[in-house]
Amino acid sequence: MSDDSKTYPVPEAFASQANLTPEKYREMYAASIADPAAFWGEQGKRLDWMTPYTVVKDVSWETGDLHVRWYSDGVLNVTANCIDRHLDTRGDKAAFIWEGDKPGESHTVTYRQLHASVSKFANVLKELGVKKGDRVTIYMPMILEAAYAMLACARIGAVHSVVFGGFSPEALAGRIVDCGSEVLITADEGLRGGKSVPLKVNADKAAGIAGGTVKKMLVVKRTGGNVSMTEGRDHWLHEIGATVSADCPPEPMNAEDPLFILYTSGSTGKPKGVLHTTGGYLLWASMTHEYVFDLKENDIFWCSADVGWVTGHTYIIYGPLANGATSVMFEGVPTYPDASRFWQVCDKHQVTIFYTAPTAIRALMREGEGPVNKTSRKSIRLLGTVGEPINPEAWEWYFHVVGEARCPIVDTWWQTETGGTLIVPLPNTTDMKPGAGSHPFFGIKPILVDADGRELEGAADGNLLITDSWPGQMRTVYGDHQRFVETYFTAYPGKYFTGDGCRRDADGFYWITGRVDDVINVSGHRMGTAEVESALVSHDAVAEAAVVGYPHDIKGQGIYAYVTLRAGCEADDALRKNLVAHVRNEIGPIASPDLIQFAPGLPKTRSGKIMRRILRKIAENEFSNLGDTSTLAEPEVVKDLIDNRQNR
Numbered sequence: 001m002s003d004d005s006k007t008y009p010v011p012e013a014f015a016s017q018a019n020l021t022p023e024k025y026r027e028m029y030a031a032s033i034a035d036p037a038a039f040w041g042e043q044g045k046r047l048d049w050m051t052p053y054t055v056v057k058d059v060s061w062e063t064g065d066l067h068v069r070w071y072s073d074g075v076l077n078v079t080a081n082c083i084d085r086h087l088d089t090r091g092d093k094a095a096f097i098w099e100g101d102k103p104g105e106s107h108t109v110t111y112r113q114l115h116a117s118v119s120k121f122a123n124v125l126k127e128l129g130v131k132k133g134d135r136v137t138i139y140m141p142m143i144l145e146a147a148y149a150m151l152a153c154a155r156i157g158a159v160h161s162v163v164f165g166g167f168s169p170e171a172l173a174g175r176i177v178d179c180g181s182e183v184l185i186t187a188d189e190g191l192r193g194g195k196s197v198p199l200k201v202n203a204d205k206a207a208g209i210a211g212g213t214v215k216k217m218l219v220v221k222r223t224g225g226n227v228s229m230t231e232g233r234d235h236w237l238h239e240i241g242a243t244v245s246a247d248c249p250p251e252p253m254n255a256e257d258p259l260f261i262l263y264t265s266g267s268t269g270k271p272k273g274v275l276h277t278t279g280g281y282l283l284w285a286s287m288t289h290e291y292v293f294d295l296k297e298n299d300i301f302w303c304s305a306d307v308g309w310v311t312g313h314t315y316i317i318y319g320p321l322a323n324g325a326t327s328v329m330f331e332g333v334p335t336y337p338d339a340s341r342f343w344q345v346c347d348k349h350q351v352t353i354f355y356t357a358p359t360a361i362r363a364l365m366r367e368g369e370g371p372v373n374k375t376s377r378k379s380i381r382l383l384g385t386v387g388e389p390i391n392p393e394a395w396e397w398y399f400h401v402v403g404e405a406r407c408p409i410v411d412t413w414w415q416t417e418t419g420g421t422l423i424v425p426l427p428n429t430t431d432m433k434p435g436a437g438s439h440p441f442f443g444i445k446p447i448l449v450d451a452d453g454r455e456l457e458g459a460a461d462g463n464l465l466i467t468d469s470w471p472g473q474m475r476t477v478y479g480d481h482q483r484f485v486e487t488y489f490t491a492y493p494g495k496y497f498t499g500d501g502c503r504r505d506a507d508g509f510y511w512i513t514g515r516v517d518d519v520i521n522v523s524g525h526r527m528g529t530a531e532v533e534s535a536l537v538s539h540d541a542v543a544e545a546a547v548v549g550y551p552h553d554i555k556g557q558g559i560y561a562y563v564t565l566r567a568g569c570e571a572d573d574a575l576r577k578n579l580v581a582h583v584r585n586e587i588g589p590i591a592s593p594d595l596i597q598f599a600p601g602l603p604k605t606r607s608g609k610i611m612r613r614i615l616r617k618i619a620e621n622e623f624s625n626l627g628d629t630s631t632l633a634e635p636e637v638v639k640d641l642i643d644n645r646q647n648r
C-alpha cells in the first residue's frame with residue numbers, strides 16, 4: 001500500500017546541480033496558469049520557425065465546436081529543429097548511441113551523420129512516390145533505421161504511423177487500412193533477446209489482409225535472413241539508398257499539419273489513431289524532456305521504451321533530438337543475456353539519465369540485488385519511470401538498489417493522447433513520495449471529480465480530468481473526430497477526461513490509481529478488453545468472452561478471460577492453449593490471456609449487459625463482497641464462476 005506520509009528529500013548532490021528549484025517551479029507554474037497565451041507564446045520560441053506564429057492558442061473544448069490549435073499560423077519543420085539547427089554547434093556530437101541486442105554490438109551516430117542518413121531516407125521515400133500528407137506505416141525493430149524512417153517522413157511532410165514490431169499481421173493490417181497507408185517500411189527480421197522476429201513475413205501477411213492497400217514496401221536489411229521480395233512492390237532500402245542524394249531540404253509545414261498517427265487502445269471498439277501535429281507536439285516533447293530530466297548539454301539519456309509506443313516517439317526521438325541531446329537506443333530486452341544488461345549498458349555508455357517502466361523494474365527486482373551490484377552505475381544521476389503506477393516496493397528498490405539513494409526518481413504520468421508528461425515530481429522542486437505522480441507540469445490544471453462530475457476539493461479520490469488545453473495535446477482521432485469528442489469530452493463536458501482514477505493527498509500530491517474504464521495496463525502496455533474479447537470470439541469454439549484485468553506481480557495487471565464455449569466443444573487445457581495462440585495471432589503476444597476460465601454462463605443484467613464489476617472481483621479473488629447481484633438475470637452463474645476461478 002502507498003503511504004502518504006513517507007517522503008524522501010531530493011538527494012543533496014543532485015539538488016546542488018539541478019536546473020530547477022521549488023521557487024522557480026512555483027513561479028513558472030503560476031505564470032503558466034495565470035496567462036497561458038503569454039506563457040506559451042514565450043515558450044514557443046524554443047523552436048526554430050520558418051514563419052513565426054502570431055496566434056498562440058486557438059482552442060475550444062465545447063463539444064459542438066471542438067478544436068485544438070496551437071501556433072496555428074506558424075511554419076516550421078520538425079527535422080530542421082531536431083537536426084539541422086544543431087549542425088553548427090553540435091555537428092560532431094552523438095545524436096544516438098545504438099546498442100544492439102547482442103552485447104558488444106554498438107555504434108554512435110553524430111548529428112551530422114544523422115542529417116545525411118535522414119535526408120537520404122527522405123529521398124528514398126520520394127523515389128517511392130511519397131508526398132506531403134501521405135501516411136506511411138513503420139513496422140520495425142529497434143534499429144537506427146526506425147528513427148531515420150520516422151524523421152524522413154517528418155522531413156518531407158508525410159505522416160508516420162509506427163506499429164509496434166510485436167503486433168501480429170492482423171493488427172498491423174487493421175492499422176494500415178484505417179489510415180490508408182500505401183507505403184509500409186519494415187525490416188527482414190528483428191532481433192530481441194537472441195531470438196529473431198519475422199517482420200517481413202508478418203508484413204507480407206498484413207499486406208495480404210489489407211487487400212491491395214499497400215502499394216510499396218521498403219525493407220531494411222537487419223539480420224540478412226532469407227525473405228521473399230515481391231517484384232514491383234518491395235524494395236531494399238540499401239539498393240534505392242545507393243542511388244539518391246544526401247540533400248533533401250526540409251518541407252515547410254504548418255504548425256497544425258499532422259506529424260504522426262499512433263494507434264492506442266480504448267475502452268470500446270478497435271484501436272484509435274491518435275493524431276499529433278507538428279508545432280505543439282514538438283514543443284511539448286522538447287520542453288518536457290528538458291525539465292522532467294534536468295537536462296544538461298553533456299548528458300547521456302536513455303529511454304528504454306520501444307519506438308512503437310508513444311514513449312519512444314517523444315523521449316527517444318523527438319524530445320532528445322529537439323534538445324540536441326545524446327540518447328541511447330537499445331535493440332534488446334532487460335534480461336538478455338542476463339538480468340544485469342540494463343546496468344551494464346549504463347556503465348558502457350556512461351548513461352546519466354535512465355528512464356524505464358515499472359514492469360521492467362519489478363522483473364529485475366525479482367532477480368535480486370546481485371545482477372545490479374556487479375555493475376557500477378556511478379554515471380547515473382537521475383532515474384525515471386513511465387507506463388503504469390509504480391508500487392512503492394519497486395520504487396524503493398529502484399531508488400536504493402539501482403540509484404544508491406543518490407538519484408531522484410521522476411515518476412512521469414502521461415498518455416499517448418497527451419504527447420508528453422503532464423504530472424511529475426519535477427527534479428528538485430518537491431520532496432518525493434514513493435508511488436506518487438506528484439504535481440502538474442507547467443500549464444496543466446488537473447482536477448478530481450466524482451461520478452456525477454462534481455469537483456472534489458482537498459484530499460480526495462476521483463476521476464482525473466484536465467481543465468485546459470496544452471500544446472502537446474492530441475488533435476483528433478484520425479478519420480473520426482466525433483470519436484475524439486465522445487471519448488474525451490462527453491462524460492464531463494468542456495473538460496478532458498483522462499480515463500484514469502486519481503487520489504490527491506492532504507499535501508496536494510497526486511497519486512494515479514489506474515484506469516477507471518475498460519482499459520487494462522499489461523506491462524505498461526494499454527490493452528482494450530474489448531479487443532481481446534473480439535479476438536477470442538473470432539475463434540470457432542467460443543460463444544462469448546469477457547476479459548478483465550487482475551493484479552499480477554510482474555506485469556502490474558494480467559489478462560483474465562472468461563469464456564463460454566459453443567455446444568460440443570471440449571473445455572480442456574488443449575483448448576486453453578489453442579485460444580492463447582489464437583489471440584497472439586490476432587493481436588500479438590502482449591495480448592495473451594494469462595488465465596482462461598471456461599464458464600457455462602456470464603453474469604448479465606436483465607438487459608443483457610455483462611456485469612464486469614463482478615467478473616473483476618472474482619478475478620481479483622475478492623468474491624466475498626460482490627455487491628448487489630440481485631439485478632442479474634441468472635444469479636446462479638456467479639457461484640459456478642467462484643467455484644471454478646483460476647486465480648487462487
Ligand code: 6R9
Pocket residue numbers: 264309310311385386387388389390411412413414415416417437498499500512513514515521524525526
Ligand atoms: C506514456 C504512456 C497511458 C496510461 C495512463 C495510465 C498509465 C502511464 C503512468 C501511468 C501511473 C504513471 N500510466 N504512466 N499510471 N503512473 N507514471 O504510458 O502512454 O501507453 O497511452 O498509456 O498508462 O493509466 O492513462 P499510454
